[in-house]
Amino acid sequence: MQEGGRLFYIGAGTSGRLGIVDASECPPTYGVPHGMVIGIIAGGDSAIRKAVEFAEDDENQAWKDLIQHEIGGLDTVIGIAASGTTPYVIGGLNAAQNEGLLTGSIVCNPGSPVARAAEFPVEVAVGPEFVTGSTRMKAGTAQKLVLNMISTSIMIKLGRVVGNRMVDMQLSNNKLVDRGTRMVMERTGYSFEEAQKLLLKFGSVRKAIDASPTQASPNPSEERE
Numbered sequence: 001m002q003e004g005g006r007l008f009y010i011g012a013g014t015s016g017r018l019g020i021v022d023a024s025e026c027p028p029t030y031g032v033p034h035g036m037v038i039g040i041i042a043g044g045d046s047a048i049r050k051a052v053e054f055a056e057d058d059e060n061q062a063w064k065d066l067i068q069h070e071i072g073g074l075d076t077v078i079g080i081a082a083s084g085t086t087p088y089v090i091g092g093l094n095a096a097q098n099e100g101l102l103t104g105s106i107v108c109n110p111g112s113p114v115a116r117a118a119e120f121p122v123e124v125a126v127g128p129e130f131v132t133g134s135t136r137m138k139a140g141t142a143q144k145l146v147l148n149m150i151s152t153s154i155m156i157k158l159g160r161v162v163g164n165r166m167v168d169m170q171l172s173n174n175k176l177v178d179r180g181t182r183m184v185m186e187r188t189g190y191s192f193e194e195a196q197k198l199l200l201k202f203g204s205v206r207k208a209i210d211a212s213p214t215q216a217s218p219n220p221s222e223e224r225e
Helices: 013-030 061-067 087-098 113-117 138-157 174-188 192-202 205-211
Strands: 007-011 037-041 076-081 102-107 120-123
Touching: 007 013, 007 061, 007 087, 007 138, 013 037, 013 076, 013 138, 037 061, 061 087, 076 087, 076 113, 076 138, 087 102, 087 113, 102 113, 102 138, 113 120, 174 192, 174 205, 192 205
Parallel strands: 007 037, 007 076, 076 102, 102 120
Antiparallel strands: none
16 A cells, blocks of 8 residues: 555445445545545445345455456455355455455454455454344454554554554544644644644644644654654
């Protein structure tokens, strides 16, 4: 991804929705472009809100969906499937492997077909669900935790986090403007009003701090290294 590649999540049902949630949170949280992290669900976007029956059973569809995004050699595909047996995910990972792409998976059954189809499987054995077969419970929670770790680690490596601060977050509401203002205050020693004025002028925490001559700690851009 440091060379311009993208990250794709593929999944069906709850697993697909979790991938979409994680992907959709990356631009506002880290200021990356929409399309750097992409979640794809079996059955298309309509399946986000309403289940599309049998969509997960087509082994060829995931690769067709990925082709729609002009997937290329720098891209990475992570398949998400609690059971580890979803044909949509298996087919997508196999096709990606055949094309020489980097692949990973997140499953909750060790030794599953989805895990075997990925170069880097993450297997989280959560045990039986309280309601048998309802993988949106323990399995879904575990998958979301792993997705959080993957995307957060990537964004840290890409320099989108300074210390533990989201210095490239989008200032898309008053709460985030307030949070960004306080980050600028911490790094510059400015008053709230001065920090907010600087933040709104430059449009990002990183740029506001870089522009300040009174930084209280190292330049955020330098901490990318």
